[in-house]
Amino acid sequence: MNLLQKILSIDKKRKEQINEEKQKFTEKEKFVLMLEELGSEECWNDVILQLTKDKQLSNSPKDISLIMQTIIDTVMSKNEVDIKDALFKIYKKEIEKVLVSGFPDWYKQYLLTVYSIK
Numbered sequence: 001m002n003l004l005q006k007i008l009s010i011d012k013k014r015k016e017q018i019n020e021e022k023q024k025f026t027e028k029e030k031f032v033l034m035l036e037e038l039g040s041e042e043c044w045n046d047v048i049l050q051l052t053k054d055k056q057l058s059n060s061p062k063d064i065s066l067i068m069q070t071i072i073d074t075v076m077s078k079n080e081v082d083i084k085d086a087l088f089k090i091y092k093k094e095i096e097k098v099l100v101s102g103f104p105d106w107y108k109q110y111l112l113t114v115y116s117i118k
Contacts, residue, residue, distance in 0.1 A: 031086045038075045047071050 025033070047070045048057070057063045076083070 027086070027090045031090060034082070034086060038079055039071065043075060044071060047074055 044067070047067060051057050051063075051067065051070060056066065
C-alpha cells in the first residue's frame with residue numbers, strides 16, 4: 001500500500017468514525033452542530049468579502065451590526081429548508097401530542113352525548 005492509499009484509508013476511517021459519533025447524538029444536538037457548521041468563520045469571511053466588494057463596509061466596529069444581519073440573512077436563505085426540516089424532526093412528536101391532547105376524553109363525552117340522546 002503506497003502513501004496515498006494509506007492516507008485515503010485513514011481519511012475514510014475517520015469519516016466513518018465521525019458518522020458513527022454523529023449517530024449517537026440526539027436530534028437537538030445534531031441541529032446545534034448543523035448551525036455551528038453553517039455559522040462558521042468561512043461563512044463570516046464570505047459575507048465580509050461580499051460586503052467589501054459591494055462597498056458597504058466602513059472597516060470599523062460600526063460594521064458589526066450589518067455583517068451580523070447579513071450572515072443571518074445569508075445562512076437562513078440558503079439553508080431555510082434544512083433548518084425547517086431539522087426543527088420539524090425535533091418537535092414533531094411534541095406537535096403530535098398537542099394536536100390530540102384531550103381528544104380521548106372529548107371523544108368519550110362526544111359518544112355519550114351523541115348516542116345517549118336517542
